[in-house]
Amino acid sequence: MRRYVINLDLDTARLDWVTEAFRNAGISFERYAAVNKDFLPDEAFNRASGNPDWSRGEIACFLSHIDVWKTIASSAEPYAAIFEDYIHLSPSAAFFLTDSSWIPPDVDLIKLETTLNPVRLGERKFDLAGHGLIKLQSFHNGSAGYIISRQHAALLADSAEQFDRPVDDFIFDLHKATCWQLSPAICIQDMFVPGSGKIASTLERGRQDARGAKRLKVRQSLSGKLVREAKRLVSKAKGQPHTVIPFSTQP
Helix, strand or coil: CEEEEEECCCCHHHHHHHHHHHHHHCCCCEEEECCCHHHCCHHHHHHCCCCCCCCHHHHHHHHHHHHHHHHHHCCCCCEEEEEECCEEECCCHHHHHCCCCCCCCCCCEEECECCCCEECEEEEEEEECCEEEEEECCCCCCCCEEEEEHHHHHHHHHCCCCCCCCHHHHHCCCCCCCCEEEECECEEEHHHCCCCCCCCCHHHHHHHHHHCECCCCCCCCHHHHHHHHHHHHHHHHHCCCCEECCECCCC
């Protein structure tokens, strides 16, 4: 399985950080040059639906992921892993990132990270090496670590000619795709590690600069909102619990 890390050309400190993280996990990666927010063409803003709430960093981040999706879609391998460059990796990461033989053929998208926000979980596909593959039943934010199939990468790239939401909302849209979660997670952004904060998220800073702490809300059609609200009410009636996905510190 190929492993891509999105990294800006000028951000050598982050490259050093993520190189050490992968080295400690015993695996390598391919660096993918990120789109620079300071050199966005006019076409990029047109693709982002002209929403004034977009930060330049969000647009650049989205375009970077699209570029990697296109590379994966044109490759011969069935799956690839994509990472952003301010992550911690679990000691058990190599087991899941060396090859894709453990992934069931009907699974196209696996979230590898946790943001330690409560999520609702559904069907458990299997348990392997101390981790479960579990269906996500509610949105889990973050795009810093995930596995994607070649077919699904092509689908996302083709459907992203116009986008109206941050890239994690787009990727893990439960109305359009079945999303699976590896739990415990093998990846976590540094800003979510208690007491760490060594590598700041420039994307979050950009969001705050553009519109304060308010996060861009996903635009949905009326029918989409009704479906989402109906699912929320059914979940509440059934008393389905929300769970925090832990980060694995075990080899």
